[in-house]
Amino acid sequence: MRCGDFRETYIKDEEIFQSLFVKWCLALFFGFLLIFPFVANAYLLYVANMIGFAVIAAVGLNILTGFTGQISLGHAAFAGVGGYTSAILVTQLGFSFWLALPCAGIMAAISGLIIGIPSLRVKGLYLCIATLAAQFIFEFIFVHWESLTHGIRGINVPPPSIGSFLINTEKRFYFVTLFVVILAVGYARNLVRSRVGRAFVAIRDRDLAAEIIGINLFRYKLTAFAISSFYAGIAGALWVGFIRIVTPEHFPFQLSVQYLAMVIVGGMGSVLGSISGAIFMTLIPELLNVLSSSLTSVFAGAAHFFIPFKEVVFGGMIVLFLIFEPRGLAEIWRRIKAFFLLWPFSY
Amino acid sequence: MDIFLQLIVTGLATGGVYGLIALGFVLIYKATSILNLATGAFMSLGAFVCLSMLTQAGAPFWVAFTGTLVFAFLLGLIIERLILRQLIGEPIISVIMVTIGLAFMLQGITHIIWSPEYRSFPEIFPPEPLDLNFAIVPSGLLWGFVFAIIGTLIFILIFKFTRTGVAMRATANDQQAALSMGISVRWIFALSWSFGAIAAVIGGIVIGNISGISIYMGDIGLKVLAVIILGGLDSIGGAIIGGFIIGILENLTGLYIDPLVGGGAKAVAPFFILVIILMIRPYGLFGKKIIERV
Numbered sequence: 001m002r003c004g005d006f007r008e009t010y011i012k013d014e015e016i017f018q019s020l021f022v023k024w025c026l027a028l029f030f031g032f033l034l035i036f037p038f039v040a041n042a043y044l045l046y047v048a049n050m051i052g053f054a055v056i057a058a059v060g061l062n063i064l065t066g067f068t069g070q071i072s073l074g075h076a077a078f079a080g081v082g083g084y085t086s087a088i089l090v091t092q093l094g095f096s097f098w099l100a101l102p103c104a105g106i107m108a109a110i111s112g113l114i115i116g117i118p119s120l121r122v123k124g125l126y127l128c129i130a131t132l133a134a135q136f137i138f139e140f141i142f143v144h145w146e147s148l149t150h151g152i153r154g155i156n157v158p159p160p161s162i163g164s165f166l167i168n169t170e171k172r173f174y175f176v177t178l179f180v181v182i183l184a185v186g187y188a189r190n191l192v193r194s195r196v197g198r199a200f201v202a203i204r205d206r207d208l209a210a211e212i213i214g215i216n217l218f219r220y221k222l223t224a225f226a227i228s229s230f231y232a233g234i235a236g237a238l239w240v241g242f243i244r245i246v247t248p249e250h251f252p253f254q255l256s257v258q259y260l261a262m263v264i265v266g267g268m269g270s271v272l273g274s275i276s277g278a279i280f281m282t283l284i285p286e287l288l289n290v291l292s293s294s295l296t297s298v299f300a301g302a303a304h305f306f307i308p309f310k311e312v313v314f315g316g317m318i319v320l321f322l323i324f325e326p327r328g329l330a331e332i333w334r335r336i337k338a339f340f341l342l343w344p345f346s347y
Numbered sequence: 348m349d350i351f352l353q354l355i356v357t358g359l360a361t362g363g364v365y366g367l368i369a370l371g372f373v374l375i376y377k378a379t380s381i382l383n384l385a386t387g388a389f390m391s392l393g394a395f396v397c398l399s400m401l402t403q404a405g406a407p408f409w410v411a412f413t414g415t416l417v418f419a420f421l422l423g424l425i426i427e428r429l430i431l432r433q434l435i436g437e438p439i440i441s442v443i444m445v446t447i448g449l450a451f452m453l454q455g456i457t458h459i460i461w462s463p464e465y466r467s468f469p470e471i472f473p474p475e476p477l478d479l480n481f482a483i484v485p486s487g488l489l490w491g492f493v494f495a496i497i498g499t500l501i502f503i504l505i506f507k508f509t510r511t512g513v514a515m516r517a518t519a520n521d522q523q524a525a526l527s528m529g530i531s532v533r534w535i536f537a538l539s540w541s542f543g544a545i546a547a548v549i550g551g552i553v554i555g556n557i558s559g560i561s562i563y564m565g566d567i568g569l570k571v572l573a574v575i576i577l578g579g580l581d582s583i584g585g586a587i588i589g590g591f592i593i594g595i596l597e598n599l600t601g602l603y604i605d606p607l608v609g610g611g612a613k614a615v616a617p618f619f620i621l622v623i624i625l626m627i628r629p630y631g632l633f634g635k636k637i638i639e640r641v
Contacts, residue, residue, distance in 0.1 A: 071440050118622070122629045124439045125382055125580075129572055130625045133618040136569070140615040144608055253569075257447055264444055308458030315451030322445045323433045 014193045037174045045170035047286050049242055052177035053235045054278035056184045058262040059271060060231020065260065066268035067192055068224035069204030070119050074131035075232050075259045077115075077138035080251030082108040082233025083240040087155040088148060097160030101237050108233025109226040111138075116225030120218055123207070135253050142248035154247030157240055173242050180238060184231060189271045191227070200224055201269075232259075261314070265321050267330030276329045284317070285310055353482040354598040360488035362574075362594025363495035364553050368567065369574040369586035370502060371547030377519045377581045378539035381431065384446040386547045387568020388453035393419055393548025394468075394555040394564065395461045401469055408471045412552065419548040423541030431540065432533070450565070458562050467559040468552075487557035494553050498546065499587050506583065515539060519581065573617035577624050579634025589632065593617055 007013045017023045037045060061075045082104035089095040089103055118130045142149050149155070159168035160176070167173055191197050199220045202210040211217050240246045258281060266277020292306035325331060371386045383389075396418050400411035430449065434442055472490040476483050484492075506512040517525040518535045526532050547568075554564060571590075578589025601613035630636045 065440065071443065118625055122625055125443070126576075126625055126629050128439070128443055129382075129576060130622060132569065132572070133621040133625075136615055136618045137622070140611060140618075144611055257451070260444060261448075264441075268440075305459055308455040311451050311455030311458065313455075315448040315453075315455060318448030319430060319445055319452065322437070322441050322448070323430065326437065326441055 016189055016193075033178060037171045042170050045174050047282065049170060049173055049177050051279050051282045052174075052181045053239045053242070054259075054262060054282045055181050055275050056238070057232050057235035057259050058266065058274040058278040059184055059188045060228040060235070061259050062263045062266075062268065062271065062274040063188060063191065063200070063231070064224050064228035065263055066270065066274070067197065067204060068200040068221065069207075070116075070221060070224060071124070071128040071260075072115075072131045072225075072228070073128055073253075073256050073260065074115060074135035074138070075228070076251045076253065076255035077135045078108045078112055078229040078232035079236030079239070079255070080138055080142055080248070081111045081229075082236035083246045083250065084142065084149055084155075084236075085233070086237035087157045087240050087246045090157055091155055097241055101234065101241075104237035105230040105233040108236070109230040112225040112229025112232075113222055115229075116222050119221050119225065132253070132256075135256055139248055139251070139253075142251070149248070152248060154245050157244050157246065159244055160241050167241075177238060177242075180234065184234065185271060185275065188231075192271065196220070196223065204269075258314075261318050265317065265328050267328030270328075270330035272333070273328050273330030276333070280329060281317075284313065288313065349481070350602065354602055355595055356479065356482040356484055357488060358595035358598035359591055360484055360492040360594070361598070362591035363492035363587070364488075364550060364557070364590070365567075365571055365574045365594055366587035366590025367491075367495040367498050367553065368547060368550035368571045369578065369590055370499060370583065371543045371545075371550060372571065372575045373578075373581060373583055373586045374502065374546055375539050375543035376575075377583075378515050379431070379536050381442050381446065382580070383540075383543060384443065384568070385426075385450035385453060386543070386571070387565025388450040388457070389419070389422070389544050389547035389565075390551030390554065390568060391560065391562055391565045392422070392453055392457050392551075393544075394551035394560045395457055395562075397548075397552050398466065398468060398555065398560060399461075401471075415548055415552065416545055419544040420541045423539075423544035424537050426544075427537045427540035432536070454562060454565060461562065463562050465559055465561040468555045471556060485557075487553075491553040491557055494549060495587070495590075498549055499583065502542070502546070503583055511535075511538065570614075570617045573621040573624070575631075576621055576629075577631055579631030581635055582631070582633035585631060585633035593620065596620060 012018075017026065036048065040048070057075060057079055061072065064070050064072055085107040086097070086100040086104040089100040090097055095103070115131060115134045119127050122130060143151055159166050161167060167176060192200070199210070199215045202213070202215055203217060203220055203224075207217060236251070239250070243250075262277040262281045263274055264277070265280055266275065267273030288306065288310050295306075321328060368386065368390065371389065372383060375381055375383045393415050397411050397415040400406045400414050401408065404411075406414070426449065430445060431442075434445055472486055474486050476485050477489050504512075506516055514525065514530045515535050515538065517528065517530055518532050522532055525535075551560075551564065554560075554567060558564075574589040574593045575586060576589075577592060578585025578587070597613055597616050600616035604612040604616070624631065
């Protein structure tokens with residue numbers, strides 16, 4: 001246990017905001033988030049929206065992978081289910097976006113339950129392969145169920161609206177995203193310190209022992225799958241509402257890997273970690289994009305190399321984080337906090 | 348009936364190639380318990396190296412082939428030393444993710460060095476197809492099949508009779524016991540990666556001969572997962588037999604299911620088979636039964 005970190009009751013230990021300082025920081029951050037859309041340009045707001053979707057999906061995946069210890073390489077497929085569900089409900093059944101959004105989450109949760117069933121029989125490596133297979137099967141369904149998904153042409157979706165107020169700009173959508181992100185993160189942060197969250201962690205740490213102390217593995221593993229896919233579905237539906245089209249190409253295997261990378265880079269088993277991981281993994285490619293466009297004006301051939309170069313950076317980041325900082329950004333943050341806790345007189 | 352037999356035969360030949368790539372997975376998994384999802388990237392990298400030696404350096408095929416094998420050997424050693432050794436004892440998810448990250452890196456590097464357009468291999472094998480009276484085997488598939496069988500046999504012989512092979516089996520069986528018998532487990536790990544890379548690279552060259560190469564040919568590596576799960580993750584013979592079965596099933600799906608769903612079923616069939624196997628018999632046909640159930 002680190003020095004200078006005293007808590008006397010269990011309730012105190014489980015508090016989300018552990019000091020006044022943290023509360024102030026958070027309030028400041030909220031203030032920043034609220035002012036941000038009024039000062040940022042459309043591109044920055046676009047990136048902020050993308051980060052928002054990534055945060056929702058990554059927090060969801062972290063509940064499954066970081067807290068419950070079930071590896072999923074098919075998270076993008078659930079986002080796809082959510083995206084398609086909302087698109088189909090809005091265009092073919094005339095639902096409003098706000099009703100289609102939770103429906104998308106529920107549909108994704110149901111498909112997550114189906115994919116989660118093998119997790120009762122197989123785990124670790126095998127589960128990883130099973131979810132990977134699920135990813136490809138879903139992709140196949142998106143492409144080939146022509147009558148419903150319109151195949152590779154995709155579905156065009158009208159922008160969501162409140163009454164006659166259309167939410168069709170980055171700035172307007174930003175507030176929707178922000179609201180959903182706050183809900184999602186708040187729920188996740190509270191979930192993991194509840195009875196259910198403790199059961200998840202017990203399953204992750206040793207499933208046999210968890211079963212013996214009375215945790216119903218069947219129920220809790222499936223719950224984890226359902227909640228995590230619900231998050232993915234919401235993220236997918238929001239994304240589709242934002243870009244106003246859905247095609248199978250939006251949900252490739254690479255996106256699944258990206259979500260998993262966010263969870264790992266951020267830190268498994270930490271909600272704050274997934275948030276920072278999602279921000280980090282979304283910003284890096286965007287930074288590279290900016291860099292590439294400024295380089296292209298100097299060297300004409302540079303743009304050519306940037307797509308593969310992004311891949312190398314993406315892969316390299318996963319590898320380097322796993323080797324040098326396996327607990328991710330959350331651990332770096334914790335170390336910084338620990339350093340300043342008793343600074344300058346630690347020990 | 349004719350087309351049925353024809354599909355069975357081509358399925359068998361394709362399956363042989365799948366088996367060879369599956370060997371790339373199995374050789375690494377057997378010794379180190381790591382599922383190397385970068386196998387596909389190894390394949391395309393190897394195929395491109397071989398192609399460059401053939402076309403740009405103008406080397407004869409056997410020189411280019413040997414050169415590629417040496418390259419794969421070194422690649423395996425380096426990757427094991429730099430990346431995987433740091434992760435010994437880490438949870439499965441870290442190890443799997445690191446191989447995925449590696450796959451992206453290698454694919455990106457391949458993309459940077461060789462541009463993404465599609466290329467065909469120079470003709471290495473005699474182009475005459477083999478006529479079996481009831482079916483015709485295209486030359487590429489035939490030679491791929493031959494390579495696969497020879498490769499598998501060589502690996503089986505190495506495992507059975509050489510000192511290194513026995514040491515590898517011992518390590519796979521019990522690392523502690525192997526260590527106490529004076530086997531350098533580290534070296535065995537490194538060697539398994541080299542062997543795995545070599546098998547993958549041969550697979551890449553063979554596939555390149557059959558259907559040409561592009562930087563996306565590594566996607567076959569994921570399809571081969573069905574083969575190794577069916578055959579058993581740690582069984583060399585299982586890899587080949589699983590390859591045959593998946594090859595045939597895939598072809599038959601193309602014939603019977605494709606018209607029903609409007610195409611594309613052939614590509615996704617291995618994944619359906621994969622899920623079914625995982626539900627019924629996760630350790631595969633010949634794998635070690637170590638599945639614990641809670």
